[in-house]
Amino acid sequence: MTATAAEAAAPHEFPLPKILTNPASTPPTLITQGAEGRLYKTTYLLPDIPCALKYRPPKPWRHPVLDQRLTKHRILSEARILSKCRRDGLRVPDVYALDEAAGWLMLEWVQGTPVRVNINQRLGSRTEGIEDDEELKDLMRRIGAAVGKMHSIGVIHGDLTTSNMMLKPPAQQTDGATGLEGEIVIIDLGLASGGVHDEDRAVDLYVLERAFGSTHPRAECIFSEVLDAYRQSFKQAGVALKKLEDVRMRGRKRSMLG
Amino acid sequence: MAAAAVSSPLPPSTSPSSTAATTSTTTTTTTTTASSPPASMSSKSSWIALGCEGSANKLGIGLIRHTPTSTTILSNLRHTFISPPGTGFLPKDTALHHRTEFVALARRALAEAGVSPADVDCICFTQGPGMGAPLTSVAIGARTLALLWDRPLVGVNHCVGHIEMGREVTGADNPVVLYVSGGNSQVIAYAERRYRIFGETLDIAVGNCLDRFARVLSISNDPAPGYNIEQLAKKGTRLLDLPYVVKGMDCSFSGILASAEALAAQLLQLGPGPDGAGFTVEDLCFSLQETIFAMLVEITERAMAHVGSSQVLIVGGVGCNERLQDMIASMAKERGGSVFAMDERFCIDNGIMIAHAGLLAYRTGFRTPLEESVCTQRFRTDDVYVEWRD
Amino acid sequence: MAVEIVQLEHVPSSYQIHLALFRNVKNAGFLHQQLLARNADFEYAFIDASTIVSRVHLLSAVFKAVNSSANGTLRTPNIHSEIVVSLSSSSNIADAYRRFGVSPSTSDLFVVKVTFPSDTTPEPPSADSISQHLKDNVEGDAVPATDQTIQAITDVRTVRKSYKLNGLAWLDAIKDELVKRQEIERLILGGMALRGV
Numbered sequence: 001m002t003a004t005a006a007e008a009a010a011p012h013e014f015p016l017p018k019i020l021t022n023p024a025s026t027p028p029t030l031i032t033q034g035a036e037g038r039l040y041k042t043t044y045l046l047p048d049i050p051c052a053l054k055y056r057p058p059k060p061w062r063h064p065v066l067d068q069r070l071t072k073h074r075i076l077s078e079a080r081i082l083s084k085c086r087r088d089g090l091r092v093p094d095v096y097a098l099d100e101a102a103g104w105l106m107l108e109w110v111q112g113t114p115v116r117v118n119i120n121q122r123l124g125s126r127t128e129g130i131e132d133d134e135e136l137k138d139l140m141r142r143i144g145a146a147v148g149k150m151h152s153i154g155v156i157h158g159d160l161t162t163s164n165m166m167l168k169p170p171a172q173q174t175d176g177a178t179g180l181e182g183e184i185v186i187i188d189l190g191l192a193s194g195g196v197h198d199e200d201r202a203v204d205l206y207v208l209e210r211a212f213g214s215t216h217p218r219a220e221c222i223f224s225e226v227l228d229a230y231r232q233s234f235k236q237a238g239v240a241l242k243k244l245e246d247v248r249m250r251g252r253k254r255s256m257l258g
Numbered sequence: 259m260a261a262a263a264v265s266s267p268l269p270p271s272t273s274p275s276s277t278a279a280t281t282s283t284t285t286t287t288t289t290t291t292a293s294s295p296p297a298s299m300s301s302k303s304s305w306i307a308l309g310c311e312g313s314a315n316k317l318g319i320g321l322i323r324h325t326p327t328s329t330t331i332l333s334n335l336r337h338t339f340i341s342p343p344g345t346g347f348l349p350k351d352t353a354l355h356h357r358t359e360f361v362a363l364a365r366r367a368l369a370e371a372g373v374s375p376a377d378v379d380c381i382c383f384t385q386g387p388g389m390g391a392p393l394t395s396v397a398i399g400a401r402t403l404a405l406l407w408d409r410p411l412v413g414v415n416h417c418v419g420h421i422e423m424g425r426e427v428t429g430a431d432n433p434v435v436l437y438v439s440g441g442n443s444q445v446i447a448y449a450e451r452r453y454r455i456f457g458e459t460l461d462i463a464v465g466n467c468l469d470r471f472a473r474v475l476s477i478s479n480d481p482a483p484g485y486n487i488e489q490l491a492k493k494g495t496r497l498l499d500l501p502y503v504v505k506g507m508d509c510s511f512s513g514i515l516a517s518a519e520a521l522a523a524q525l526l527q528l529g530p531g532p533d534g535a536g537f538t539v540e541d542l543c544f545s546l547q548e549t550i551f552a553m554l555v556e557i558t559e560r561a562m563a564h565v566g567s568s569q570v571l572i573v574g575g576v577g578c579n580e581r582l583q584d585m586i587a588s589m590a591k592e593r594g595g596s597v598f599a600m601d602e603r604f605c606i607d608n609g610i611m612i613a614h615a616g617l618l619a620y621r622t623g624f625r626t627p628l629e630e631s632v633c634t635q636r637f638r639t640d641d642v643y644v645e646w647r648d
Numbered sequence: 649m650a651v652e653i654v655q656l657e658h659v660p661s662s663y664q665i666h667l668a669l670f671r672n673v674k675n676a677g678f679l680h681q682q683l684l685a686r687n688a689d690f691e692y693a694f695i696d697a698s699t700i701v702s703r704v705h706l707l708s709a710v711f712k713a714v715n716s717s718a719n720g721t722l723r724t725p726n727i728h729s730e731i732v733v734s735l736s737s738s739s740n741i742a743d744a745y746r747r748f749g750v751s752p753s754t755s756d757l758f759v760v761k762v763t764f765p766s767d768t769t770p771e772p773p774s775a776d777s778i779s780q781h782l783k784d785n786v787e788g789d790a791v792p793a794t795d796q797t798i799q800a801i802t803d804v805r806t807v808r809k810s811y812k813l814n815g816l817a818w819l820d821a822i823k824d825e826l827v828k829r830q831e832i833e834r835l836i837l838g839g840m841a842l843r844g845v
Contacts, residue, residue: 019715022658033593035560043657045707061555061588063548065497083838089818095838097712102719106841108834159506163564191506203460207506214447214454215564250460 014038017055017104028053036074036190041109044096050109051096054078054190057103074190075100081155081192082107088153091146091168091185110185112169115143116162118180119216131221135178139167140225146184147208147226148233151240156200158191160208162215198236202243205230209244305379305621306332308367308403309613312356312396313388313416314440315339315347319363320610321371321378324617329426332371334603334610335363344476346469353391360399367609375407382616385413385626386637388441393633401631412616413626416607417442417639420573421453422618423611428598430571436558436586437639439574439607440465443554444639445507445561448647452640456561457507464550465576467511471546474522475539482606487543488579494544496537502549507560509553518546551582555589568595577605618646650790651779656707659714666761666778667706669697669797670788677752679786689781693731694750695758698803699810700735701833702795708837709734710760717764727762737811737839747810756801757788799829808832811839 020028020040025047028040037056044051056071058064075098085092094108122136130136143165150157157164169182195201205227213220227244231237304325311318317339321332339355341347368375383400386393404411421435435446435453443464445457462470465484472483477490500517503510521535521542528534558570570590572583577599587597604611622645654665673679682690693710700706713730716722724730724741736744750757759782763772773781783790791797808814813835822828 019658022660024657032563034563035556045656045704045711047657049704059555059589060592061585062552063497066502066548066552070502079838079842083842086835086838087816089816094834095841097708097715097841099715099719101721158504159560161506161564191504203505203508207508210455211506211564214449214456217450217452217454 014057016040017053017057018102019099019104020053020055034188036188037103044106052093052107052109054105054107055103071103072100075103075105078190078192079105081189081194084194085150085153085155085186085189090149090153090155091183092189093185093187110166110168110187112166112182112185114163115139115165115167115184116215118167119162119219122178122180123216123218127218130219133222135180136219137222137225139180140222141229142184144226144229144231145233146186147205148230148237150186151201151204151230151237152234154194154196155189156193156195156204157186157189158193158204158207159188160204161211164188196236198240198243199247201236201240202247205240205244206247209248305617306373306377307380307382307412307613307617307620308364308378309382309414309419309609309611309616310360310364310396310400310403311384311416311419311607311609311612312360312392313384313386314392314607315341315352315355316607317356317359317363317396318607318609318612319360319367320608320613321367321373322610322613322617324621329614331610332373333367334608335367335370336606336608337363338481340479340481343478344473345479346473349389349391352389353395356392356395357399360396364399364403375403375409378407378409380410380412380616380620380625381407382412382414382612382620383631384416384419384612384633385631386416386634388416388633388635390633390635393635397631397633401628404628410620411626411628411631412620412624413631414612414616414619415637415639415642416612417444417446418453418642418644419611419615421446421571421639422615423604423608424571424573424598424600426614427600427604428571430569430598432567433569433571433598434558434562434565434567435571435573436554436577437574438464438554438572438576438582440469440576442574443509443511443576445557446639447561447565447567448644449565451644451647453642453644454640455638456564457509457557460505460508460510461512462515464511464554465574467515467550468546468576470515471518471522474519475526475542482575484576484579487547488581490540490543491547491581492540492544494538494540494542496541496545497548498537498541498545500545500549502553504553504556507557507564509557511550514546514549518542547579547581551579551585554582555585558586559589559593562590562593562595568593569598570595571598573600573605575606578602622646650782651775652793653775654707654710656711656714659711660718660764663714663718663762663764664772664775665710665714666759666763666775667793668759668779668782668786669791669793670757670759670786671697671755671791671797671801673755673757673786673788675785675787676750676754676757679757680750680752680754683750690785691726691728691761693728693758693760693762694754695732695735695748695760696750696754697756697758697798697801698754699748699807700758700798701802701804701807701829701836702798703793705833705836706735706758706760706793708840710762712840714762717762728760731760731762734843735840737836737843739843757786758793759786804829804832807836811836 028042031039031041040053042053059067079095079098082092082095093110096106098105166185167182168185212223306323308321316336318336320334323330337359339352381400381404383397437444441463443459444455446453468484477486501513525535530538583599590597650668652667654667709731712734713727717727722730724733732749733741733744735748761778
């Protein structure tokens with residue numbers, strides 16, 4: 001949930017959703033303007049409960065009927081899925097409140113940084129020895145386990161990237177901390193759906209694999225750790241991984257025509 | 259004299275095939291950014307490339323000149339193979355078209371550019387991705403020219419050709435690229451010497467979806483099915499429910515095509531009007547465009563958010579669609595950025611983009627030896643090492 | 649003072665929230681009767697406190713009701729009934745009243761009153777008058793509504809049943825009671841936010 005340089009430099013201010021125009025102890029902060037909409041850091045009920053407010057503003061370029069349909073559907077679907085994940089013991093943000101007609105969803109504010117940031121900090125400008133970085137590989141395995149847990153409870157994320165996972169640091173940092181410790185919290189389930197089909201799981205993994213490759217090209221060599229941990233995380237994982245090979249092939253076939 | 263010799267290994271120029279209604283849509287462009295000195299092989303302050311494109315149903319040949327400070331399009335010709343309404347272009351017929359037209363088009367391109375074969379530094383050709391037979395036909399033409407004139411070959415990735423031409427024409431420095439054509443639908447961004455694919459279609463390309471939909475309703479392929487759908491969509495008013503399938507930065511069009519085809523069949527059977535299907539061909543075209551383009555805008559926006567860019571460049575044949583351009587522009591504006599789009603001269607497949615991207619590679623020392631000049635139907639955008647950018 | 653004024657984030661400034669907790673309530677039957685009779689003097693949300701796990705739990709319902717009131721999207725006759733219904737994770741209104749509302753057997757009672765200027769009452773009642781009215785009509789011991797007090801009142805078994813939180817192996821496996829309670833609260837908030845949609 002860290003703004004990139006371009007976002008921070010955005011020259012214009014967006015109108016706040018109506019709910020955030022009401023009085024609060026601290027003004028809301030715009031964290032990101034993602035494709036999903038805008039993410040604000042604000043407070044829920046009391047000044048000491050930080051929360052994330054996901055707001056999907058109307059998209060004027062979209063047909064209004066399609067826009068309303070998508071917005072309502074996505075707010076409700078994301079909340080339902082988060083709630084399901086939480087009930088089934090997968091660590092995702094808590095749902096605090098929502099208003100699907102107004103296009104907002106209030107969620108727990110997850111402490112920490114997106115995994116993308118942790119990986120990039122770890123990589124720095126290194127080009128060698130990445131495949132032997134045990135701490136980094138351990139992080140990869142935790143990612144694989146979290147994705148596996150999610151798939152095992154019948155949830156397909158739909159937008160798995162290293163930006164859509166938070167690394168929530170442990171309450172107490174020990175000496176010699178690498179900055180890679182902590183709990184993986186999967187966020188941004190705005191495109192998630194229920195599903196237990198191996199095909200859908202494979203596509204989910206493929207999306208992550210590709211996003212990982214394009215975001216962390218130098219760490220691509222240790223992505224297999226993610227899949228290894230995934231394989232061990234639930235019974236059907238092997239079948240989904242087999243399917244992943246098909247999806248990869250099909251992905252390449254896609255560029256057949258000019 | 260050289261031109262006369264070119265024709266010998268190729269089939270003689272014949273009239274267009276009787277089964278295919280072939281229409282010429284050649285375009286000539288001469289954009290001069292600076293008055294360049296005449297090409298000189300020795301000083302190398304100027305380079306000229308000839309580019310040949312034929313990965314789908316357009317045969318394009320163009321000549322370009324680079325100097326350290328300018329790029330000049332010397333000629334940009336195109337000849338399109340157009341199949342009758344209700345049909346698509348088949349590889350065999352398309353390959354025949356390209357073989358048939360290659361020599362005449364190459365001659366005209368040289369003549370319009372006003373250069374002789376001796377002025378040309380390299381012969382660039384599309385090495386893939388695309389349809390096998392048409393690619394191969396054009397590659398044979400390119401190899402022949404290279405041997406005949408004793409010039410090196412430069413194999414070019416078709417997608418990279420689109421991207422580099424787009425950057426050159428629009429001045430977009432480091433945009434997120436939406437590449438949408440009959441064969442490709444990709445969202446691309448540059449990172450660490452490669453054009454990396456952030457999102458793409460999980461099944462059929464967006465242009466393919468439009469083309470195949472047009473066939474069901476026998477919408478004309480002249481000048482292009484997508485163009486005719488766009489004109490019909492302008493008169494549509496009712497938004498029909500079609501599947502909207504976005505997965506991360508990828509999307510899928512096969513479900514939409516199936517739904518649209520089913521609705522089209524319903525329309526053909528019942529007719530429009532309240533007693534019939536209750537919607538018109540125009541409504542269906544409108545709904546198809548609104549849904550598909552909303553998906554494309556969404557994945558583009560997601561990629562922009564992901565890489566932190568506010569510029570978008572649209573390339574590929576579908577990129578000519580003004581509704582798509584408007585939607586992307588509106589999205590980019592809201593993000594504090596802007597869109598770079600091109601007209602049909604460069605959006606639609608052309609030879610000049612192959613010449614341009616090839617020449618960029620040539621100037622870094624890249625060559626394609628004859629024995630490695632085979633075409634490949636599958637050629638990923640991110641397979642190309644982009645030596646010429648930082 | 650028995651009645652606490654609660655300030656909530658993102659609530660329009662025209663709304664004022666009054667909260668009181670009574671233990672050892674002797675006349676729950678009478679209060680229940682006033683609601684059934686729609687006695688205009690008893691415009692309160694009367695909530696059986698044993699169904700509440702924390703302040704945040706209760707205040708979440710208040711927040712939702714205020715938001716619906718401000719948006720003009722109340723699903724029930726007024727903001728007070730809306731608070732009771734907002735506690736529920738289902739969309740069944742009668743079921744919500746039954747589970748969370750006051751009943752003749754209620755002994756620990758939450759009272760919430762939300763005031764705001766409206767066409768019929770441009771000048772809402774003052775905190776003092778509310779306080780006095782409750783003092784005169786609720787037979788019970790007013791206590792501060794702290795999380796500690798609430799915890800002593802909560803009937804966790806019934807709460808878990810109301811929010812369908814039984815049979816969650818991972819939840820049962822939590823040893824630390826405090827952590828478990830926090831997890832229950834979190835799950836409840838999610839259930840309420842979704843209210844069966």
